[in-house]
Amino acid sequence: MEFIYYFGDVFTPMSFLLLLGGTIGGLILGATPGLSPTMAVALLIPFTFQLEAAQGLILLGAAYTSTVAGGAVSAILLKIPGAPANIATTLDGHTMAKKGEGARALQLSFLASAVGGIFGVLLLIFLTPVLAQWALAFGPSHLFWLAILGVTVIGTLDSASVVKGLLSGCIGLWLATIGFDDIMGAQRFIFHPALGGGINIIAALIGLFAIPQVLTMFAKGRHNTGAEVIEVQRHSIMAAFKELFSRTRALSIGTLTGSIIGLIPGVGGQIAGLVAYDQTKKFSSEKEKFGTGHSEGVIAAESANNAMVGPSLVPLLTLSIPGSPTAAVLLGGLLIHGIFPGSDLFDNHPDVAWTFINSMLIGQVLMCIFGLYVAGLAARVAQVPQSVMAAIVLALSVFGAYSVQGSMGDVYVMACLGIGMFFLERFGFSAAPLVLGLILGPIAEANFIQGGMIADATVGKASYFMTGGLNLFLIAVVLASIAYSVWMELRSRRYTTKEEAQA
Amino acid sequence: MKRLIAGAAMALTGLTGAAMAEEYPERPIMMMVSYGAGGATDFQARIVTMTSGNEDALGMPIAIINKPGAGGRVGWNWFATQADPDGYTLGAYNVPHFIAQSIKGGVEYSTDSFEPIANWGADPAVFVVGADSEFNSMDDVVAYAKENPGKLTVSGAGLFVGHHIAALQIDKAAGTKMAYIPTKGGGAAAMKAVIAGEVMGGINNLSDAFRAKEAGNVKILGVADLERNAFLPDVPTMMEQGLDVDNSSVNFRGVMVPKGTPPEVIEKLAATVPEMFANSRVSKKMEAGGSPMHIMTRDEVIEMWAQRQQTLNELLAGL
Numbered sequence: 085m086e087f088i089y090y091f092g093d094v095f096t097p098m099s100f101l102l103l104l105g106g107t108i109g110g111l112i113l114g115a116t117p118g119l120s121p122t123m124a125v126a127l128l129i130p131f132t133f134q135l136e137a138a139q140g141l142i143l144l145g146a147a148y149t150s151t152v153a154g155g156a157v158s159a160i161l162l163k164i165p166g167a168p169a170n171i172a173t174t175l176d177g178h179t180m181a182k183k184g185e186g187a188r189a190l191q192l193s194f195l196a197s198a199v200g201g202i203f204g205v206l207l208l209i210f211l212t213p214v215l216a217q218w219a220l221a222f223g224p225s226h227l228f229w230l231a232i233l234g235v236t237v238i239g240t241l242d243s244a245s246v247v248k249g250l251l252s253g254c255i256g257l258w259l260a261t262i263g264f265d266d267i268m269g270a271q272r273f274i275f276h277p278a279l280g281g282g283i284n285i286i287a288a289l290i291g292l293f294a295i296p297q298v299l300t301m302f303a304k305g306r307h308n309t310g311a312e313v314i315e316v317q318r319h320s321i322m323a324a325f326k327e328l329f330s331r332t333r334a335l336s337i338g339t340l341t342g343s344i345i346g347l348i349p350g351v352g353g354q355i356a357g358l359v360a361y362d363q364t365k366k367f368s369s370e371k372e373k374f375g376t377g378h379s380e381g382v383i384a385a386e387s388a389n390n391a392m393v394g395p396s397l398v399p400l401l402t403l404s405i406p407g408s409p410t411a412a413v414l415l416g417g418l419l420i421h422g423i424f425p426g427s428d429l430f431d432n433h434p435d436v437a438w439t440f441i442n443s444m445l446i447g448q449v450l451m452c453i454f455g456l457y458v459a460g461l462a463a464r465v466a467q468v469p470q471s472v473m474a475a476i477v478l479a480l481s482v483f484g485a486y487s488v489q490g491s492m493g494d495v496y497v498m499a500c501l502g503i504g505m506f507f508l509e510r511f512g513f514s515a516a517p518l519v520l521g522l523i524l525g526p527i528a529e530a531n532f533i534q535g536g537m538i539a540d541a542t543v544g545k546a547s548y549f550m551t552g553g554l555n556l557f558l559i560a561v562v563l564a565s566i567a568y569s570v571w572m573e574l575r576s577r578r579y580t581t582k583e584e585a586q587a
Numbered sequence: 588m589k590r591l592i593a594g595a596a597m598a599l600t601g602l603t604g605a606a607m608a609e610e611y612p613e614r615p616i617m618m619m620v621s622y623g624a625g626g627a628t629d630f631q632a633r634i635v636t637m638t639s640g641n642e643d644a645l646g647m648p649i650a651i652i653n654k655p656g657a658g659g660r661v662g663w664n665w666f667a668t669q670a671d672p673d674g675y676t677l678g679a680y681n682v683p684h685f686i687a688q689s690i691k692g693g694v695e696y697s698t699d700s701f702e703p704i705a706n707w708g709a710d711p712a713v714f715v716v717g718a719d720s721e722f723n724s725m726d727d728v729v730a731y732a733k734e735n736p737g738k739l740t741v742s743g744a745g746l747f748v749g750h751h752i753a754a755l756q757i758d759k760a761a762g763t764k765m766a767y768i769p770t771k772g773g774g775a776a777a778m779k780a781v782i783a784g785e786v787m788g789g790i791n792n793l794s795d796a797f798r799a800k801e802a803g804n805v806k807i808l809g810v811a812d813l814e815r816n817a818f819l820p821d822v823p824t825m826m827e828q829g830l831d832v833d834n835s836s837v838n839f840r841g842v843m844v845p846k847g848t849p850p851e852v853i854e855k856l857a858a859t860v861p862e863m864f865a866n867s868r869v870s871k872k873m874e875a876g877g878s879p880m881h882i883m884t885r886d887e888v889i890e891m892w893a894q895r896q897q898t899l900n901e902l903l904a905g906l
Contacts (some may be wrong), residue, residue, distance in 0.1 A: 130637075221783075266658070271693055280664055281656020411628065416625050418629065420875070421875065422875030427802055428801055491665075538785065541766030541768075
C-alpha cells in the first residue's frame with residue numbers, strides 16, 4: 085500500500101502541471117501519424133534533463149500512456165495506425181467513423197483504454213514480484229511457440245477467406261526477411277540501400293492501411309463528392325459508458341490478454357491488440373459483425389493495448405531489463421538522474437518509483453477525460469469532402485513515414501507497399517494479416533535460430549523446443565487454435581453450400 | 588545533380604576556406620547515431636553533446652538523428668555514402684563494431700571512409716554469470732569449457748560486435764571453444780538470457796552489467812580491458828586471471844565526420860569537441876548513468892583505429 089503514501093506528490097502544482105502537459109501533449113503526439121509512443125517519449129527525454137527525477141518521470145509516464153491511447157485517434161478517423169498497437173483498432177473503428185459514428189468509436193476507445201490502462205497499472209503496483217518471474221519464464225523456445233500461435237491467428241483475422249488470409253500472412257512473412265538478418269548479418273533481398281535495415285514497421289503500417297484508402301478516394305473522382313456527405317451523429321458520453329459496460333466480454337478479454345501478453349519482453353506491445361481482437365471475435369456471439377464497425381472490436385483492441393502499458397514496465401522496474409523499445413527509452417530517463425531500476429529504485433528512491441507509477445494511474449483518468457472532451461469535435465473530420473481528405477491523408481502519410489527516422493527510403497517503401505496493397509485489396513486480401521506476418525516473422529525466426537544454437541550446444545533441438553511445461557502448454561494452445569479455425573471454416577462452408585443450394 | 592551541388596560546394600569551400608573556419612558553425616549541427624533511441628550509444632551521445640550550444644564549445648546545438656538497423660550497418664552505410672561532408676553532419680562511431688563489419692564485408696565503409704574527431708567513452712566487455720551460478724572466477728569458466736567443449740553457452744549482443752570479439756579472444760587465449768549465442772535486441776536481451784538462466788554465462792557491456800549487479804541479478808567475473816575499471820574496483824581483469832585478452836573488445840564511442848570534410852572544419856572540431864566532452868556537467872551526468880568516460884583526441888583515435896584494424900584482421904581471418 086506504499087503507493088497511496090506517495091499520491092500527494094503527484095498533486096503538487098508543478099507535478100500536476102507536467103502530468104497535464106504530458107497527457108495532452110502525448111495525445112496530440114500519439115494522434116500524429118508516424119510518431120510512435122517510443123519516438124514521443126524519446127523526444128521528451130531532453131526536457132527531463134532540467135527537471136527533478138520524479139518530475140521528469142511523471143512527464144514521461146504520462147506521455148507514454150496517452151500516446152498509446154492517442155494512436156487510436158488517427159487509426160479511427162484516418163485509418164492510419166499510429167503504432168503496431170493500434171492496428172486492430174482500425175479494423176472496426178474506421179468503419180464506424182465512415183458510418184458517421186466516429187464520436188461513438190472514439191468515446192468507446194478512450195473509455196476502454198482507461199479501464200484497460202488502470203487495470204494494467206494496478207497489476208504493476210500489486211503483483212510486480214510475481215510478474216517479474218513470469219516475464220523471465222519466457223525463453224527463446226517459448227517466444228518461438230508464441231509467435232507461431234500468432235501465425236495461427238493470421239487465417240481468421242479480418243478476412244473473408246482463410247486461404248486469402250494465410251496468403252497475405254505469407255507475403256508479410258516474406259517482407260519481414262528483407263534486410264540484414266539481425267543475428268547472422270546475412271543480406272537478404274536488399275536491392276536498394278533503403279532496404280538495408282529491413283522494412284520499417286511504422287512506414288509499412290502507414291503504407292498498407294492509409295495509401296489504398298487514398299487511392300480509392302482518388303479513383304472515385306470528383307463528380308460524386310456531393311453524394312457522400314456523412315452525417316456525423318452526436319453521441320452522449322453516458323451512452324458510451326453504458327455500452328462499454330454492457331460489452332463486458334470484450335472488455336475483460338481485451339484487458340486480460342493485453343496485460344498477460346504485454347508482460348512478455350520483446351513481443352508484447354506489438355501484438356496485444358491483434359490477439360485480443362481475434363480472441364474476442366472467437367468468443368463473441370456476433371462474429372459476423374466484426375470488421376463492419378462493431379463496437380466490441382474497438383473495445384477489445386483498445387483495452388488490450390493500454391492494459392499492456394503497466395505490465396510492460398515490470399521487467400524494467402524490477403530487473404533493470406527494458407522489455408520494449410519504449411521501456412529502453414524510459415531507462416535512459418532514469419539513468420540520466422543516476423537512478424538504477426531494480427532494487428535501488430524501490431529501496432533508495434521510493435518517491436520516484438511510486439510517483440512515476442501513480443502518475444500513470446492518474447494519467448489514464450486525465451487522458452480519458454480529455455479524450456472524451458475532444459471526441460465529438462474530432463469526429464467531424466469525417467465530414468471533410470473526400471477529395472480534400474485524400475490529399476490530407478496522403479500528406480500526413482508522407483510526413484509520418486519520413487519522420488520515423490528522417491529518411492526518404494521509408495517514404496518509398498510506404499508508397500510501394502501502399503500501391504501493392506491497393507491491388508491486393510481488389511482481390512479480397514486484407515492488410516491486417518499481412519502486417520501480423522511482418523511483425524511475427526522476425527520474432528519467430530530470431531528465437532528459432534537463437535534457441536537452436538543454445539539447443540545444439542546443450543540438449544538438442546527436439547527436447548529444447550518440445551519439452552517442459554510451458555512449451556507443451558503453448559503447443560497445445562497452437563493446436564487448439566488451428567483446430568478451431570479448421571472447424572469454423574468447415575462449418576461455414578457447409579452453411580454457404582446449403583444457402584447456395586437453396587438459392 | 589547531387590554531385591553537381593557537391594562540386595559547386597567544394598569550389599566555394601576552396602575560395603572561402605579560411606573565412607569558413609572562422610564562421611563555422613553558423614547553423615545547428617546534426618549527429619547521426621546508428622542505433623535506436625534509448626540504446627546506450629544514443630543515450631550517451633545525447634549527454635555528451637548537450638553543452639555544444641555553449642559559447643565556449645561550438646556555439647551551436649547538436650541534434651541527434653537515429654538511423655538504426657542491422658547492428659549499425661544501415662546508419663554507417665548512409666554516413667559513408669550519402670552524408671554531406673560539410674561539417675554539419677557528424678556521426679557517432681562504435682569501435683570495434685564498424686571495423687569488424689567492414690572486415691567481414693557486405694558494407695560500403697571502412698576506416699578510410701571516415702575522419703575521427705574525438706572519443707568520448709570506453710565501455711569494456713565483461714564476463715557475467717547469473718547470481719546463483721556455480722562459476723566464481725574465470726578459472727572456473729575455463730575449466731568447465733575445457734571439460735565440455737562447445738557446451739558452455741555464452742550470450743552476447745550479436746556477431747562481430749565487442750562482445751563477440753571478447754569471446755573469440757577468450758577462446759584463443761584459453762584454447763577453449765564456447766558456444767557463443769548472438770541475441771537479437773542488443774545487450775539488454777543478452778543480459779536477460781543470463782539472468783533468466785537460458786545461457787550459462789554472457790559477455791556484456793560493463794555499464795549494463797554494473798546495473799544488473801547492483802540489482803543483485805548477476806556476478807561479474809572478469810573485465811576485458813588493460814586495467815581494472817573505476818566502477819568495479821574489485822573485479823580483476825582477464826589478464827590478471829591468466830587469460831591473454833587485451834582491450835580490443837572495448838566498445839569505444841566517439842564522433843567522426845565523412846571523408847572529404849574541409850580540413851579547417853576538422854581542425855576546429857578536433858580542437859573544440861574534446862573540451863566539450865570534458866565539461867563537468869557532462870561528466871557528472873555520464874557518471875550518474877554508470878557510463879565510463881574516456882576522452883581521446885583526434886590523433887589518439889587515429890592511432891587506436893589503426894591498431895584495431897590490425898588486431899581484428901588477424902582475429903577474424905580464420906572465421
